Ligand SMILES: O=P(O)(O)O[C@@H]1[C@@H](OP(=O)(O)O)[C@H](OP(=O)(O)O)[C@H](O)[C@H](OP(=O)(O)O)[C@H]1OP(=O)(O)O
């Protein structure tokens with residue numbers, strides 16, 4: 001039985017007659033193929049990637065498992081439509097905190113149409129993509145059993161200044177984050193989520209070393225999806241912090257050239273996360289939302305889902 005995912009934080013979302021991804025009970029995520037070249041590009045990427053023997057296993061683990069494509073009933077009621085069948089990255093998680101971070105200061109491939117480039121350029125300029133090399137594209141943070149998740153409006157965190165992006169990255173790993181609270185994030189879980197030999201930073205550094213060498217693909221508009229279980233962290237258990245790369249609708253061949261757009265964005269994200277680990281107490285007194293007019297971020301409601 002297919003259903004709308006409980007924990008999708010960005011992208012095209014199913015429900016209310018709209019076309020979006022679905023999940024089943026066995027841990028599979030069904031993403032509808034967009035009718036234009038975006039759908040075929042993503043299938044081409046997954047097909048090529050899954051059979052490419054030059055991809056080391058320690059890098060392959062950063063990508064969802066691909067199970068091919070399948071014709072299923074689309075969520076918008078339009079009938080049978082081909083879907084990518086992928087590993088559901090949050091299957092088995094109870095209350096995952098999730099952040100979708102779109103990497104690269106440029107989100108369009110060189111082959112894109114002028115109209116599409118113009119649309120993307122506008123978004124890249126208006127968000128943190130251009131200045132920082134990445135933008136937070138989707139977010140939910142588990143608060144508590146009573147309050148559920150803090151899932152602020154998507155537009156509220158895509159255009160943040162560097163200081164406020166830093167603040168969100170801190171809130172993501174804090175025990176005192178909620179819709180109501182604007183207290184300084186305590187970064188309680190920074191060391192077990194971002195840090196350590198198997199934490200997010202170590203994983204990102206491993207991915208970076210591959211990007212310093214690989215010239216097979218250029219990953220425009222692709223995201224890293226960070227997940228962990230705050231409840232486990234609260235109980236002093238390993239919170240299962242990990243990331244996977246997602247959204248390959250704009251991946252093109254690398255043509256023997258380094259993907260400097262993705263690599264640059266990745267280095268920038270790594271720098272932000274490393275600084276949180278080296279200066280966990282230095283919370284963002286300079287980044288008052290009230291000063292920067294970004295109050296909307298802090299007024300989002302917690303969603304009990
Ligand atoms: O349709 P929009 O304006 O919401 O833009 C979509 C993006 O939403 P956002 O910029 O985050 O608001 C959306 O971004 P997210 O996946 O939500 O981060 C995608 O970039 C989507 O493109 P595609 O399906 O991957 O080609 C984008 O769709 P297209 O621009 O490709 O239609």
Ligand SMILES: Nc1ncnc2c1ncn2[C@@H]1O[C@H](COP(=O)(O)OP(=O)(O)O)[C@@H](O)[C@H]1O
Nearest residue numbers: 008009010011012029064086087088089100247
């Ligand atoms: N394999 C997956 N497993 C679980 N959730 C996923 C998976 N792929 C994507 N998602 C969820 O869907 C959102 C949008 O995914 P994306 O591939 O970017 O779709 P779109 O092309 O519609 O933007 C992500 O932010 C994430 O929450």
